[in-house]
Amino acid sequence: RKTVRYYNENLIRELLVNCLAHSSRTISNDITIKVYPGYVSISNPGGLPLGVTKDNILHTKHRRNPNMIEILTAFGLMEGEGSGYDLIYELDAVEAKKQPEIESTFNTVTVYQSAEIIKSTLRY
Secondary structure (H helix, E strand, C coil): CCCCCCCCHHHHHHHHHHHHHHCCCCCCCCCEEEECCCEEEEEEECCCCCCCCCCCCCCCCCCCCHHHHHHHHHCCCCCCCCCHHHHHHHHHHHCCECCCEEEECCCEEEEEEECCECCCCCCC
16 A cells, blocks of 8 residues: 545645735745645745734635735636635545644745544544
8 A cells, every 4th residue: 555645636726826815025935835745835925914813814804915816816716705714624624634734924824734634533
């Protein structure tokens, strides 16, 4: 047997679209994607917007780049409703994966998505 990492393509697309939509245009840096044996990390320039934290990201909406959001919505890449992380958490729950870990500094937001499936405690 060989363990193969699996990431839902909709989840990865949503993380990438969030990077494009919410990157700070005042910080000169790139969006980075790093793949490790047990997880993938995706980073974008700029910290979380004012008022948004890793603890309230599902309940607080802030449009840092409204014009970019309009473009991404027109291309059908996002809904423009602030529902991106709702979808990410839902996809993780359906596939029994850990919720993403969010790390935010002034210059960068990094999301770590585990490939690990949560072990079931059910016994048959």
